[in-house]
Amino acid sequence: MFLWAWKSLFSQRSTLLGSSLGIAGAFILVLFFDAVFRGESEQIVAYPEHMNPDVWVMQAGVGNMHMASSYIWDWKMDVIAAMPEVERVTPILYFANIVEARGSKLFAFVVGLPSGEHRAGPWEMSAGRRITGKGEAVIPAVLSRITGIGIGDTMRITDHDFRVVGLSRGTYSSANPVIFVTLDDLADILSAEGTYSYLLVDAKEGVSPKQLAEGIRRTVEKVNVLTTEELVANDFGLAMQMGVEIIFMMTMICSALAALIVGFSAYSLVARKQRELAIVKALGGRRGALVGSVVLQAVIVALLGYLLAVVFALLVIPQVPLLVPQLSLVVSIGDILQMGVVALLVAVIGAVIPASLVLRLDPALAYQV
Amino acid sequence: MNEPVLRASHLTRIYGSGRTAVRAVDDVSLTIPPGELVIVMGPSGSGKTTLLSMLGGLLRPTSGEVVINGTVITELDEDRLPVVRALEIGFIFQAFNLLDALTVEENILFPARLREGGVAAARPRAKELMSRLGLAHRRCALPRTLSGGEKQRVAIARALINEPKLILADEPTGNLDSRTGQEVLMILHDIARDEGRAVVLVTHDPRVEDMADRILWLEDGHLRDRNEVHHWARDPVCGMKVDEWTATLISEHEGQRYFFCSPRCKARFDAAPGEWTGG
Ligand SMILES: Nc1ncnc2c1ncn2[C@@H]1O[C@H](COP(=O)(O)OP(=O)(O)O)[C@@H](O)[C@H]1O
Ligand SMILES: [Mg+2]
Numbered sequence: 001m002f003l004w005a006w007k008s009l010f011s012q013r014s015t016l017l018g019s020s021l022g023i024a025g026a027f028i029l030v031l032f033f034d035a036v037f038r039g040e041s042e043q044i045v046a047y048p049e050h051m052n053p054d055v056w057v058m059q060a061g062v063g064n065m066h067m068a069s070s071y072i073w074d075w076k077m078d079v080i081a082a083m084p085e086v087e088r089v090t091p092i093l094y095f096a097n098i099v100e101a102r103g104s105k106l107f108a109f110v111v112g113l114p115s116g117e118h119r120a121g122p123w124e125m126s127a128g129r130r131i132t133g134k135g136e137a138v139i140p141a142v143l144s145r146i147t148g149i150g151i152g153d154t155m156r157i158t159d160h161d162f163r164v165v166g167l168s169r170g171t172y173s174s175a176n177p178v179i180f181v182t183l184d185d186l187a188d189i190l191s192a193e194g195t196y197s198y199l200l201v202d203a204k205e206g207v208s209p210k211q212l213a214e215g216i217r218r219t220v221e222k223v224n225v226l227t228t229e230e231l232v233a234n235d236f237g238l239a240m241q242m243g244v245e246i247i248f249m250m251t252m253i254c255s256a257l258a259a260l261i262v263g264f265s266a267y268s269l270v271a272r273k274q275r276e277l278a279i280v281k282a283l284g285g286r287r288g289a290l291v292g293s294v295v296l297q298a299v300i301v302a303l304l305g306y307l308l309a310v311v312f313a314l315l316v317i318p319q320v321p322l323l324v325p326q327l328s329l330v331v332s333i334g335d336i337l338q339m340g341v342v343a344l345l346v347a348v349i350g351a352v353i354p355a356s357l358v359l360r361l362d363p364a365l366a367y368q369v
Numbered sequence: 370m371n372e373p374v375l376r377a378s379h380l381t382r383i384y385g386s387g388r389t390a391v392r393a394v395d396d397v398s399l400t401i402p403p404g405e406l407v408i409v410m411g412p413s414g415s416g417k418t419t420l421l422s423m424l425g426g427l428l429r430p431t432s433g434e435v436v437i438n439g440t441v442i443t444e445l446d447e448d449r450l451p452v453v454r455a456l457e458i459g460f461i462f463q464a465f466n467l468l469d470a471l472t473v474e475e476n477i478l479f480p481a482r483l484r485e486g487g488v489a490a491a492r493p494r495a496k497e498l499m500s501r502l503g504l505a506h507r508r509c510a511l512p513r514t515l516s517g518g519e520k521q522r523v524a525i526a527r528a529l530i531n532e533p534k535l536i537l538a539d540e541p542t543g544n545l546d547s548r549t550g551q552e553v554l555m556i557l558h559d560i561a562r563d564e565g566r567a568v569v570l571v572t573h574d575p576r577v578e579d580m581a582d583r584i585l586w587l588e589d590g591h592l593r594d595r596n597e598v599h600h601w602a603r604d605p606v607c608g609m610k611v612d613e614w615t616a617t618l619i620s621e622h623e624g625q626r627y628f629f630c631s632p633r634c635k636a637r638f639d640a641a642p643g644e645w646t647g648g
Contacts, residue, residue, distance in 0.1 A: 011470040283479055284480050366460070367422050367427065
């Protein structure tokens with residue numbers, strides 16, 4: 001019986017292939033959007049993740065970086081720097097705003113670094129040099145490629161002009177390209193002399209991030225202290241949250257689409273094989289076995305589509321950023337496995353109507369010439 | 370006396386309802402002992418297929434009862450019928466009805482899933498049937514590569530795989546040329562004689578008359594025994610006597626049926642019926 005279901009299905013290769021491709025298309029859409037959101041989300045935490053100090057110190061009540069603003073007095077840095085557990089403190093100023101370059105406006109994370117200080121980024125240069133003085137900026141290499149602003153060109157942040165002196169790698173996402181300028185320039189822009197936004201604190205050997213965080217909390221008032229892990233988790237969670245609902249909707253719509261395709265192809269298989277199904281019934285095919293074979297066919301079609309989508313996701317999606325550098329895509333194995341479960345559900349749902357058609361089929365049809 | 374393989378009593382099947390109702394089979398009773406070859410003849414639309422479908426448990430009668438090997442199959446529900454269809458009855462159809470995607474051997478073994486020991490236990494039997502029916506060399510062939518005669522032999526092997534006591538064959542030679550058809554009829558005859566199986570055979574083929582134990586005539590849903598009635602007709606063209614029961618050349622004209630001895634006479638009649646009916 002299942003041999004027959006299997007062989008019948010594979011004897012209609014074009015139906016099988018067409019349906020599987022349709023289902024694969026639906027699943028690929030979901031995986032692609034998922035990869036986009038995941039890639040964006042990971043890119044949003046690229047800066048804190050790469051800086052990776054033991055702890056971050058920020059204004060009390062602030063718990064993340066993305067779209068946040070934080071101000072703490074500069075003397076608090078001196079207090080922390082004087083603590084015995086502390087090896088090094090690096091201050092940054094930070095704000096998220098629109099930057100103008102060559103007539104186009106872009107949203108960006110602007111990080112102000114102390115002159116000559118490299119602890120707070122950029123972590124990898126692809127061209128040019130790091131900033132050494134006022135009026136200089138390092139922008140993401142991808143941003144340079146998209147906008148055409150190269151080294152030596154000018155860009156504007158609020159009412160200040162900056163000259164691009166270097167291009168950095170790994171600092172681009174469409175939600176937050178990271179631009180580095182000097183701390184002094186950013187303090188000018190923000191009228192924020194005497195304050196910092198975040199402190200990157202590294203511990204002495206033998207002191208764990210948790211211990212360090214505890215120590216700072218005891219010593220300094222009105223600040224929030226987070227390990228890099230915690231800060232990254234907060235930002236990543238926020239970013240994913242923005243995408244989650246959209247991904248969920250996409251998954252639902254595409255799964256419904258896939259179920260429709262499965263249902264349609266299973267239905268057309270059943271409709272086309274009505275006579276054979278009647279013969280199977282006449283020869284003693286049981287209802288359970290008939291329904292089983294319809295479900296089996298639907299499962300094969302859906303799983304084939306799913307496998308095609310997975311192969312696509314694993315082979316093709318990682319290549320996309322090479323062609324479209326502004327996209328950063330991350331394929332998650334967990335999500336792929338989850339989709340496998342969705343594919344099975346889709347198959348079962350798609351098989352319901354064809355299965356009921358099979359059950360109602362008149363075995364006397366076998367006698368018709 | 371032997372327990373009958375098949376006993377049908379007062380079988381009636383009405384298609385549709387009200388004004389459009391058709392009594393396809395009307396109060397047919399029939400008993401068939403083991404080893405008997407029964408031929409059912411009758412004009413097209415007389416209810417032969419409907420009768421056979423009911424005897425095989427593929428169609429529920431409007432009223433009446435079918436008993437196969439002591440089981441009242443007309444009382445079985447949809448869950449218990451498949452076993453009877455698979456084990457007690459061998460079906461042979463005019464359209465062969467092989468499963469396209471399966472090989473000759475897989476087709477033959479298909480009904481064996483429900484029998485004791487399953488497909489594995491049936492393999493020796495399949496092998497024996499294939500060699501007996503001259504199919505051994507086509508074991509792995511797909512149905513679409515077979516000739517009509519081969520297809521029907523595969524269908525016969527499939528009908529015999531579970532050694533049912535009852536074979537139901539509906540115009541098994543209808544799609545075959547006359548020589549191949551003759552071969553198939555001989556096989557069915559041997560099955561009844563050598564293996565003691567009851568065979569109910571619907572056919573138009575006049576050559577089977579000699580090999581049948583009994584010939585039944587079905588007309589407008591009623592069953593009559595051949596020996597009780599004679600149905601002689603006269604070819605309106607040449608005046609020859611033609612047996613209505615076995616005639617295959619038939620034309621209708623103004624509600625009247627005309628029987629012919631040869632295609633030539635039929636063609637002449639069809640060209641200008643009025644000339645031959647005196648109307
Ligand atoms: N499924 C059906 N629905 C309605 N009428 C049917 C159906 N099957 C057969 N009939 C009618 O029943 C009568 C007998 O048909 P059938 O058993 O196929 O005759 P035969 O096999 O002798 O040619 C015919 O008048 C036919 O039109
Ligand atoms: Mg018929």
